[in-house]
Amino acid sequence: MKDSRESRLKDLDSQLKHAVNICTTSGFNPTKISExxxxxxxxxxxxxxxxxxxxxxxxxxVVVIIAILWGNENCYRWVxxxxxxxxxxxxxxxxxTTLYDVNCVISNPYYVxxxxxxxxxxxxxxxxxxxxxxxxxxxxxxxxxxxKQLPVIITDAREGQSASENLSFKxxxxxxxxxxxxxDCLSCRFVSSIGSSSMADFLKSISESGSFNAHWFNCQFxxxxxxxxxxxRPYFIPPMVGSSDENFxxxxxxxxxxxxxxxxxxxxxxxxSDSIAWLTQITGQFHITLHSECGCRTMEETLQEGDTLxxxxxxxxFTYQAVGEGEVIAIGSSGDWD
Numbered sequence: 093m094k095d096s097r098e099s100r101l102k103d104l105d106s107q108l109k110h111a112v113n114i115c116t117t118s119g120f121n122p123t124k125i126s127e128x129x130x131x132x133x134x135x136x137x138x139x140x141x142x143x144x145x146x147x148x149x150x151x152x153x154v155v156v157i158i159a160i161l162w163g164n165e166n167c168y169r170w171v172x173x174x175x176x177x178x179x180x181x182x183x184x185x186x187x188x189t190t191l192y193d194v195n196c197v198i199s200n201p202y203y204v205x206x207x208x209x210x211x212x213x214x215x216x217x218x219x220x221x222x223x224x225x226x227x228x229x230x231x232x233x234x235x236x237x238x239x240k241q242l243p244v245i246i247t248d249a250r251e252g253q254s255a256s257e258n259l260s261f262k263x264x265x266x267x268x269x270x271x272x273x274x275x276d277c278l279s280c281r282f283v284s285s286i287g288s289s290s291m292a293d294f295l296k297s298i299s300e301s302g303s304f305n306a307h308w309f310n311c312q313f314x315x316x317x318x319x320x321x322x323x324x325r326p327y328f329i330p331p332m333v334g335s336s337d338e339n340f341x342x343x344x345x346x347x348x349x350x351x352x353x354x355x356x357x358x359x360x361x362x363x364x365s366d367s368i369a370w371l372t373q374i375t376g377q378f379h380i381t382l383h384s385e386c387g388c389r390t391m392e393e394t395l396q397e398g399d400t401l402x403x404x405x406x407x408x409x410f411t412y413q414a415v416g417e418g419e420v421i422a423i424g425s426s427g428d429w430d
Contacts, residue, residue: 278292
């Protein structure tokens with residue numbers, strides 16, 4: 093069959109060459125030859141277009157079917173189960189788990205990881221304490237804090253943002269356990285000092301958890317968008333900073349020991365990768381310990397209700413710990429600039 097097809101193609105090729113030679117010897121120019129071959133060429137083009145259209149229709153049909161199945165909760169669940177079983181079946185032949193924590197499977201030789209430079213660190217060595225300011229202008233924020241990689245606390249950033257007053261442990265339980273728009277974020281990055289198996293289990297028992305510190309990120313678009321009703325872009329963030337869609341929540345609770353004032357909960361670490369992050373204290377107090385990537389001295393501050401901590405994530409990260417009685421809640425977001 094294959095030989096027969098090849099022989100027919102060779103025969104057709106020789107006939108075409110012979111026809112072209114006849115046209116050339118007859119004095120036809122390339123334009124005239126093209127006009128004579130128009131019926132054959134147009135037929136080939138139509139066949140190609142028809143085949144391309146058929147392929148596009150088949151591809152569109154496959155995409156529609158996949159989208160319908162993906163949107164169906166039962167189908168999605170079975171697909172996830174099937175994928176997990178397939179992953180387990182592959183383990184004896186290929187250990188794919190080594191790729192779980194790899195940020196980039198194929199490395200880019202031209203990509204340079206942004207590192208902390210001596211220029212980034214020179215100012216924090218002369219910065220004894222975190223400044224507490226009000227009515228902070230964009231120019232001062234940019235030149236004195238962002239460009240110098242220094243943290244600052246703004247005490248009037250929450251004014252006029254009353255929506256966040258409705259946040260509480262019960263509100264989080266209702267939002268994330270009952271409202272569909274927030275349920276997707278139950279699978280986002282959740283960290284707790286008491287080792288809860290999941291964010292859902294943690295929220296169910298949050299009121300009876302004793303002393304704890306925990307945080308999570310809203311990383312699904314619908315969830316991030318819905319949560320933005322609880323805050324606005326801080327007025328002191330300059331226009332050059334592009335706001336991140338992602339936002340996060342810090343919660344804590346402190347049980348007092350017999351010696352009043354002693355902490356019995358474990359401080360929790362919190363790190364970001366954006367250029368700037370900000371954190372607003374909603375209720376209670378968080379004791380914040382700022383650590384420098386430059387080796388500058390550690391700085392400790394207690395955020396009071398209404399305080400907003402802004403810092404550059406490139407050179408700083410912090411640990412936090414709930415202090416005092418009652419529920420402790422803080423929310424925040426981040427941004428980037430070139």
